[in-house]
Amino acid sequence: MSKIECRNLTKVFRLGSGNLEAIKDLSFEVNAGELVAVVGKTGCGKSSTLNIILGLEKPTAGRLAIDGKEPYAEFDYFRGKLSAVFQTDRLLPWRTVLQNATYALEILGITEVRRLEKARYWLEKVGLSGFENAYPHELSGGMRQRVGIARAFSIDPDVLLCDEAFGHLDEVTANKLRADFLNLVRETNKTSVFITHDIDEAMELGERVLVLGKPARLLMDVQVSRSIKDDHTKRGELKSRIIKAIESDEPAEHG
Ligand SMILES: Nc1ncnc2c1ncn2[C@@H]1O[C@H](COP(=O)(O)OP(=O)(O)OP(=O)(O)O)[C@@H](O)[C@H]1O
Ligand SMILES: [Mg+2]
Structure with missing residues (x-):
C-alpha cells in the first residue's frame, strides 16, 4: 500500500503568449489504503493534479511523491504500480x-x-x-x-486513480458502478483517489473529501464517516459547506 504526499504543488501551463496557473500551492496527503475523493468545479485543475500523480506531467514547483518517490522523475519505478x-x-x-x-x-x-x-x-x-x-x-x-x-x-496497482469515471453515465448505472467499484477498492485495499465534480458522489465514495478551489488548492479536507453518509441531515449540511467553499473559492473555516 502506498502513501501519496503533495506539497506546495504548482502547475503553470504556457498558453499562447501567456501563462495559465492550473494548480496553485496545493498540499494534501492520501494515506496508504485510503480512498479519498477530490471535488472541485470544472477547470479547477483536477485532471492536471491526476496527471502529475500519474507521472504524465511535471510539477512546475512543489513536490508530488508516492512512497517518497516522484512519479514524473521515476517513471520506470512506477511502471505497473x-x-x-x-x-x-x-x-x-x-x-x-x-x-x-x-x-x-x-x-x-x-x-x-x-x-x-x-x-x-x-x-x-x-x-x-x-x-x-x-x-x-x-x-x-x-x-x-x-x-x-x-x-x-x-x-x-498500488494506487488506483479515477477521473470522473462515471460522469457521463445515467444515474442508475452510475450508482451501480460506484457501488461495485467501492467494493473492489475495499476488497483489494488500494490507495485510491477518486476525482469528480459531483459533490454527492464525492461524499458517497470518499472516506475523506478534499475540496479544491480554482486554481487547484485545498479549500477543505473533511472526513466523511459512515454516520455522516447515512444521516440525511448531516449529509445535507456537509454538502452545503462544500458548495459554500467552492462558490466563495475560499478555505472553509472548520476544515
Ligand atoms: N496541457 C495543457 N496545456 C494548457 N493548459 C492546460 C493543459 N491541461 C490543462 N490546462 C488548463 O488548466 C486548467 C485546469 O484544467 P484541468 O483539466 O486540470 O481541469 P479539471 O478540474 O480537470 O476540469 P474538468 O472538471 O472540466 O475536467 C484549465 O484551464 C485548462 O485549460
Ligand atoms: Mg478533468
Whole structure:
C-alpha cells in the first residue's frame, strides 16, 4: 500500500503568449489504503493534479511523491504500480473486450497464460463474463467503463486513480458502478483517489473529501464517516459547506 504526499504543488501551463496557473500551492496527503475523493468545479485543475500523480506531467514547483518517490522523475519505478480509470473509456476499438483487458498486462510483459487468467478474473469481477469476444462498439457506455475498471485492476496497482469515471453515465448505472467499484477498492485495499465534480458522489465514495478551489488548492479536507453518509441531515449540511467553499473559492473555516 502506498502513501501519496503533495506539497506546495504548482502547475503553470504556457498558453499562447501567456501563462495559465492550473494548480496553485496545493498540499494534501492520501494515506496508504485510503480512498479519498477530490471535488472541485470544472477547470479547477483536477485532471492536471491526476496527471502529475500519474507521472504524465511535471510539477512546475512543489513536490508530488508516492512512497517518497516522484512519479514524473521515476517513471520506470512506477511502471505497473499506478493505474487509472478515465472519463472516456480509452479502449482500443480494434481489440475485443478480453484483448483490451489484457492490454496493460501485455505492456508490462506478463506471459500470455497469466495475462488471460488475470484479465478473465477481472472481467468476471466487473460482471462482463460472456462478453470477452465483443468489441467496444458493441457495448453500452457502462459496460465499456467496466472494461476500463477491469483493465485498471488487472495489473494489481498500488494506487488506483479515477477521473470522473462515471460522469457521463445515467444515474442508475452510475450508482451501480460506484457501488461495485467501492467494493473492489475495499476488497483489494488500494490507495485510491477518486476525482469528480459531483459533490454527492464525492461524499458517497470518499472516506475523506478534499475540496479544491480554482486554481487547484485545498479549500477543505473533511472526513466523511459512515454516520455522516447515512444521516440525511448531516449529509445535507456537509454538502452545503462544500458548495459554500467552492462558490466563495475560499478555505472553509472548520476544515
Ligand atoms: N496541457 C495543457 N496545456 C494548457 N493548459 C492546460 C493543459 N491541461 C490543462 N490546462 C488548463 O488548466 C486548467 C485546469 O484544467 P484541468 O483539466 O486540470 O481541469 P479539471 O478540474 O480537470 O476540469 P474538468 O472538471 O472540466 O475536467 C484549465 O484551464 C485548462 O485549460
Ligand atoms: Mg478533468
